[in-house]
Amino acid sequence: MTSEEVAKINELEPEIIDLTILSSDSSASEDGGDDDDPTNGTTSLYENTSDTSEVEIQLNQDTRLQLKNVINTISAVRLRQLLIDLVDTEQAVEIALTRELITLNRETHKIVPRWETCQNCGEDYDTNTERELDECEYHPGELEVDEDGFADHDEDVHGPMDTEENRAAFPENFIWTCCDATGNGQGCVQGDHQPSTGSRKRRRL
Template sequence: MSELDSTTAPVAAVAAPIPSDVEVIDLTGLTDSSESDDERDIDEDEEGSGSDDGSEGSEIEITLNADTRAQLQTAIATVSETRLRHLLRCLVETEVHVEALLTRELITLQRGTQAVVPRWEACLNCDQEFDINTFREETECVFHPGELLPSDTALLEWDTSAYGPMDTLSNRKEYPDSFAWTCCDNDGNTTGCVKAAHQPAVPRKRKRVDE
């Protein structure tokens, strides 16, 4: 035999024939299991992102119409005071036009001092809300200056051992005719016996001229 040349190209391997009794399994359509699991986890994380915050997860596009306006009025009437105040604060901080509208509605300049103050006050005597910059009228506030106490007749007829104390807020609302005002002796169904101008529950001090 002659000596082989070192530069001779290698001979390609020839696949051996597969015996007829061996089962062949096709693996070409399968992917790595760990890789597919990771991809599913990523997809779930992306779908779940923002779901922790209910406001982001519930964002949908709604066309404004008569139905949505009616439902909005219902929501405003029934939503908690805490949530409503939080929503207003967020809108004031992010929407300039909302801030301007609410400032006009809720803020004013106090007469005399020109100090920036809340526009609305609760009356000390009747609890009615009033605009502090509107002119006061001497008959706008109607109230009882006295106390509402159980009448002598009602006290005699009331069974404390069976019904508990009579002088309670719930009994005043449920049995107003069994109570009387100390200022006029009228029962709890009557309107105020005194008329006057509204008075703020928390009087605001006027600034001194020399300040």
């Protein structure tokens, strides 16, 4: 048989197609499935599949920064409720918050809050650590306006002199009755932190 005859026989043999290489996606395409589903059955990480579904977010530096911003601005009521809900549902959160917020009293061995607010200076302090001697500094008196410091202030025009905003912005224009120090003067009384009893906090300076 000549080479020309072999070539003619090869041209007449039918082409063999391996159907096993066709995937189910290919079959769906042939059935027209792709026309109805442009995503080929996949859902983007950030895509809502329904009006009520939540969007999944990948954690990174941007999300961490935004989360911290939200924590700083969200209402205290909502933040507390969120923590309570997480304590009820997430054991890891419960463990972490217990370590940070709860401790064992060294004397009574009772479970107590770890953090207290001093009724004298208004500072939060850790009851689980050894305290320093005379670390609390405060004024036992009242903070009054020094009108000479507001020489150009007309209350009919500018509003009251004695406001929280003015105390923070112009402490030098206020006087402590206990020692005649200005509002930003160092506390004239020193002692140990005392747990708050619900009375008005003294300002620590």
